[in-house]
Amino acid sequence: MEPGQTYHIFNHANGNENLFVEPDNYRYFLELYQKHIHPAVDTFAYVLMPNHFHFLVRVKETDCLRDAFPKFQTLEKLIDGKGDKSQLDNFISKQFANFFSAYTQSFNKHYNRRGSLFMKNFKRKPVVSDEQWRDTFLYIHHNPIKHGFSKNIESWQWSSWHAYKKMYAKTLIDRNIALSYFDDLENLIYCSEEKVKFILSMELE
Numbered sequence: 219m220e221p222g223q224t225y226h227i228f229n230h231a232n233g234n235e236n237l238f239v240e241p242d243n244y245r246y247f248l249e250l251y252q253k254h255i256h257p258a259v260d261t262f263a264y265v266l267m268p269n270h271f272h273f274l275v276r277v278k279e280t281d282c283l284r285d286a287f288p289k290f291q292t293l294e295k296l297i298d299g300k301g302d303k304s305q306l307d308n309f310i311s312k313q314f315a316n317f318f319s320a321y322t323q324s325f326n327k328h329y330n331r332r333g334s335l336f337m338k339n340f341k342r343k344p345v346v347s348d349e350q351w352r353d354t355f356l357y358i359h360h361n362p363i364k365h366g367f368s369k370n371i372e373s374w375q376w377s378s379w380h381a382y383k384k385m386y387a388k389t390l391i392d393r394n395i396a397l398s399y400f401d402d403l404e405n406l407i408y409c410s411e412e413k414v415k416f417i418l419s420m421e422l423e
Contacts, residue, residue: 219310219342221280224262226354227314229340230270237325237335238268244376247271247321252390254317257286258310260392263358266376267365272358274345276395277310314340352399356413363414370414382406 219225231237238244244266255261259275277283283290290309322335345351357364362374371379381389382396385403400406 219277219308221277221283224274224276224345224351226343226345226358227273227275227340228271228343229318230337232334232337234269235335236268237271238266238376239329241375243325246324250317250320254313254320256390258283258313260395261378261390262392262396263355264378264391265358265361265374267361267367272361274351274354274358283309311342348399352409355396355399356410359410360413371410379410 238247247266255275257278259277261273261275263272263274265272278286287309318336318340325335326332345354359371359377359379362368362371362377368374371377372383378389378391381387381391382393382403385393397403397406400409
């Protein structure tokens with residue numbers, strides 16, 4: 219994962235299991251995200267579903283990573299001049315791996331289970347165009363409708379959509395970037411409503 223690059227991050231629970239079985243699970247997952255991942259990325263969107271999740275993030279620039287992670291700075295010095303940046307790219311992926319591991323250990327302890335909770339190797343899809351950025355942003359927020367958990371995105375609690383509908387509220391979500399892709403909040407809401415109409419129309423076919 220490269221500094222400055224935007225990614226669609228997603229993963230699924232193993233088999234038929236759920237990642238979240240009660241509200242405290244969702245809350246704790248977000249607490250760990252803030253601890254392990256927020257220092258490394260700017261977050262634009264997320265949704266947590268019972269058995270999977272999605273995030274839209276941009277890896278912070280190198281200067282910010284140096285400030286947040288002394289280990290990143292040390293690693294940078296070790297490979298200086300060697301031309302091999304793969305270890306630096308893998309550093310951010312390792313942050314995600316640590317995050318998932320911390321959640322799994324807590325979940326297993328609480329529910330007296332063993333083994334991996336997430337599917338191996340989380341997915342990371344680079345976002346390389348404005349159109350893909352907007353499509354990914356809307357896809358993430360409309361996941362509860364797509365999977366039949368809700369008829370509107372406002373009623374699904376575990377989503378960053380609430381940060382956009384309550385612009386006065388404190389949040390870790392970088393709202394200004396998202397609004398720049400949709401011009402303003404009014405157009406963002408309009409695009410969202412059109413997406414809902416499209417999803418619901420597909421169900422009727």
